[in-house]
Amino acid sequence: MTPHPLILITGTILSSWKGHEGEILQLVAADDGTLVSSSLDQTISAWHSSDGSLKCNIQGPTEPVHCLSVYKDQVISSTTANRLGSHSLSDFSFSCTKLRSDSFKGIVTTMALVPLNKLVLLGADNGSITLFC
Numbered sequence: 575m576t577p578h579p580l581i582l583i584t585g586t587i588l589s590s591w592k593g594h595e596g597e598i599l600q601l602v603a604a605d606d607g608t609l610v611s612s613s614l615d616q617t618i619s620a621w622h623s624s625d626g627s628l629k630c631n632i633q634g635p636t637e638p639v640h641c642l643s644v645y646k647d648q649v650i651s652s653t654t655a656n657r658l659g660s661h662s663l664s665d666f667s668f669s670c671t672k673l674r675s676d677s678f679k680g681i682v683t684t685m686a687l688v689p690l691n692k693l694v695l696l697g698a699d700n701g702s703i704t705l706f707c
Contacts, residue, residue, distance in 0.1 A: 589626040593619060600642040602649075608663065610649050612639035618651065620663060632661045633668040641685035650694065652682045658694070678704055 596615030603609055608629060609621040618632040618639055634651060639659070641652035649661040656673040673682070673696075680698030687694060694706045 591621075591626040593621070596638075599638055599640045602642045602644050604644045604647075604649075604663065610642055610644060612642055612651065614638050618642075618649070618661065620649075630663075630666065632663075633666060634659055634661060635670055641682060643685055643687045645687050645689055645692070650685070650687060652685045652696070654681055656682055658682075 593611050594613035594615050594617055596613045598611055598613055600612045601609060603623065604620075607623045609623050610618065610632070611621065612618045612634075616634075616636060616638050618634045620629040620632060621627065622629050632649060635653050635655070635657050637653045637655050637657070639651040639653055643650045647663045649663060651659040651661065653659075656678060657670050658673065659668060659670045661668050678696065678698070680700035680702060682696050683699050684697040685694065688705075692707075696704045696706065698704070
């Protein structure tokens with residue numbers, strides 16, 4: 575079996591900016607050219623990918639967001655306190671729910687959206703994978 579070659583990013587830097595005061599935890603791209611970032615400084619921000627200018631700061635939980643996914647105009651987030659958030663990029667509304675310990679064991683470490691049927695796939699620090707509707 576032939577190993578896959580390592581892909582190296584080479585070329586010209588198109589844009590660079592200071593996005594947060596703390597460590598960047600997650601970066602995701604939306605279809606409309608928006609980049610969304612979260613940081614250890616407990617902020618979530620949306621950026622114009624064309625020039626790196628700030629589009630908006632997104633209301634969120636009071637702890638750092640370490641998992642982000644984008645679905646249409648919604649940013650879905652997760653924290654180490656097992657809070658799942660839904661953030662609207664259109665009207666900037668925010669809703670949050672805490673995962674119950676009887677339905678989810680462990681701490682969320684990774685998250686993915688299944689866009690076909692709007693399910694949320696969560697990975698935990700204990701090795702479990704859980705699919706939520």
